[in-house]
């Protein structure tokens with residue numbers, strides 16, 4: 001079946017029901033520019049989605065050297081041909097007339113068009129000057145979860161061994177550093193245990209703080225198809241809002257934001273009390289169970305019901321589903337990762353799977369999800385706070401191994417302290433020790449918390465800011481040099497999705513004007529800086545995507561993310577392949593931990609663990625005595641109240657997140673007419689009871705204010721907990737009249753005007769989902785706005 005339906009009204013498309021344990025049927029989705037048919041397409045070029053972490057495989061349609069549409073790849077293991085709304089329409093951003101086509105440099109306070117030599121000279125001379133005057137610690141790199149593996153790896157080598165700075169992180173810090181950290185805490189190492197195929201086999205699915213229906217629409221279609229087929233799974237949803245996931249749930253728990261640990265402890269309490277654990281699995285494969293059992297002993301459902309404001313019988317019912325399932329698959333995402341006690345909460349989901357022996361078998365799946373298309377690569381390549389190949393900065397042997405791969409002495413690779421996290425880099429810039437920040441593929445002037453602060457940091461005279469992007473974003477407007485980048489469809493590289501599936505994305509068309517692939521920009525910089533290895537050869541010996549991939553393969557050898565069995569050739573034509581892929585496992589590996597936890601061993605682990613309350617790293621000796629044989633670590637955590645709780649002045653909890661039609665700061669989806677029309681401006685959501693209590697109506701213009709800033713938005717009434725206000729975080733100001741820029745009083749339309757500068761102590765991920773707020777009326781809505789809100793709610797309902 002090939003479908004070209006209106007995927008704005010129905011994001012998930014037609015059902016293809018299937019029974020438990022059978023393969024998910026194919027359905028090929030396609031969208032071409034108006035008036036074109038497949039006969040008009042000159043070439044189809046293979047790629048995968050870059051607008052979420054699902055890794056939906058597709059072909060780009062090319063005509064007259066331009067992208068004119070997309071079609072899902074039915075043979076791919078991830079999506080079996082399906083595509084979501086952002087993928088069907090988002091490609092139009094490639095052709096946007098306002099793409100950056102030339103480098104820009106700041107002259108007399110203004111960004112003016114320039115050329116590559118001038119722009120790169122400015123960067124290189126500033127870099128050399130800072131290295132001479134202040135040393136490598138004055139230079140930082142802030143990258144993305146949206147470039148390709150080859151680009152991150154190159155950046156990691158040039159930053160860590162070339163410049164010699166410890167200040168390299170990705171926006172993955174805002175996204176899934178908690179996923180990585182939770183996996184390290186429990187299994188000694190990052191790396192996704194489960195596989196999407198677990199959904200085909202599960203008899204129970206649990207989604208923890210994950211609105212999969214809107215954020216991974218194709219994976220949700222897979223769940224909907226299971227729900228429509230024979231022997232459907234039970235579904236547990238944990239989310240304060242009545243999301244489309246919640247509407248389909250067998251049990252929906254809507255906890256007070258920030259209380260996930262209390263809820264998880266009560267679920268674990270019930271499972272232990274009712275005897276639903278797997279004692280032989282616990283004995284054979286874990287350490288730390290006794291401490292967990294003691295920790296949750298008094299965490300009854302009644303106890304949690306008071307903290308989470310969830311009825312105790314609901315918790316008991318959910319515990320029964322989780323506790324009695326034969327094949328439990330869980331997913332975790334931002335409702336945990338960006339909320340209070342993020343890592344501690346995510347680790348409790350790992351504990352649930354460990355004490356029930358729910359790992360390493362079909363349907364026994366655990367997915368500490370990713371968000372961005374190539375976040376996995378940022379992490380494995382060490383372009384965030386890890387060393388490449390999931391190597392442990394505290395383990396000298398692993399650092400020495402990396403030094404050998406790079407042919408440098410170990411002291412060239414900074415490892416005297418944990419790699420600097422993004423929030424700390426911005427702090428260093430604020431304090432003035434960081435003097436140059438090179439930002440690639442991310443838009444922090446919209447996506448970081450407390451935007452007034454971020455704008456003032458990036459706007460400082462003394463900080464030299466380089467921005468590498470497709471568009472003149474809010475962040476680019478604050479830069480000293482702007483480099484025009486090529487993007488998806490205009491360059492070749494690989495990307496790895498949330499279930500470890502590696503896809504090749506081929507170049508389909510030329511980039512506009514002088515825009516260049518990020519890889520070429522990083523290689524050009526490395527060449528101009530003339531970085532050398534210890535024998536005087538070039539530090540970076542590769543010159544194109546395929547040779548960069550080969551270099552990465554050598555670095556990954558023997559590590560959990562082993563790519564040595566892959567090649568561009570193998571990734572061509574067929575389906576994506578899951579790492580580890582080696583000579584011994586040439587077709588990849590569907591599940592990790594089918595037989596123990598090899599990377600939890602003290603010699604091989606990526607991390608010795610951290611204190612779940614303070615985040616202080618444990619010492620190697622502590623870890624070795626806790627876990628001498630390398631088993632999974634069951635790590636208990638105590639519930640603690642949120643840092644910023646409600647008060648009489650700020651009586652509501654603000655949570656921020658996503659809507660199905662937009663991706664992040666909308667630089668791509670805001671330029672696709674169908675997606676923009678579906679959600680053109682920011683709004684705020686509240687429950688009917690909460691709005692009534694404040695005397696507000698749907699359609700009213702309100703101000704959602706916190707101690708730091710405010711957003712003005714039209715109000716929508718949607719089902720969710722009372723006491724909560726939700727604002728999508730997608731809206732910056734690039735597409736609004738100048739008057740819409742944040743006003744002098746800070747009121748804008750970016751949710752992050754109001755969010756708090758605070759992060760999880762363990763993963764250092766910012767807490768975008770828990771702060772105190774108030775909602776005040778600005779101007780009553782008109783009749784049509786009230787009607788529009790009602791209509792939107794109706795569409796969402798009928799689309800279930």
Ligand SMILES: Nc1nc2c(c(=O)[nH]1)N[C@H]1C(S)=C(S)[C@@H](COP(=O)(O)OP(=O)(O)OC[C@H]3O[C@@H](n4cnc5c(=O)[nH]c(N)nc54)[C@H](O)[C@@H]3O)O[C@H]1N2
Nearest residue numbers: 052209211215257258333334335339371372657658663664
């Ligand atoms: N349409 C769309 N899809 C996307 C993206 C996008 O921008 N748009 N971005 C991609 C990326 S990078 C990411 S990271 C993912 C994110 O995907 P998700 O995590 O699914 O999306 P969010 O909306 O950020 O948050 C999920 C849910 O967390 C709930 N929540 C808030 N606070 C709490 C809490 O304290 N406890 C619990 N249990 N739940 C809470 C919110 O109500 C929300 O429904 O989506 C990816 N896919």
Ligand SMILES: Nc1nc2c(c(=O)[nH]1)N[C@H]1C(S)=C(S)[C@@H](COP(=O)(O)OP(=O)(O)OC[C@H]3O[C@@H](n4cnc5c(=O)[nH]c(N)nc54)[C@H](O)[C@@H]3O)O[C@H]1N2
Nearest residue numbers: 174175441442443447468469485487656664665667729768
């Ligand atoms: N309040 C609140 N804030 C949040 C979140 C939230 O839920 N609430 N979620 C957080 C999360 S999970 C995430 S992932 C972040 C996302 O935050 P950002 O990363 O800031 O958001 P994007 O809009 O995806 O920015 C990516 C930028 O890269 C550019 N780009 C795209 N492709 C390429 C390429 O190939 N090369 C180059 N050089 N540039 C490219 C795009 O034009 C865009 O400007 O936001 C975080 N911020």
Ligand SMILES: [Mo]
Nearest residue numbers: 174175371372
């Ligand atoms: Mo993300």
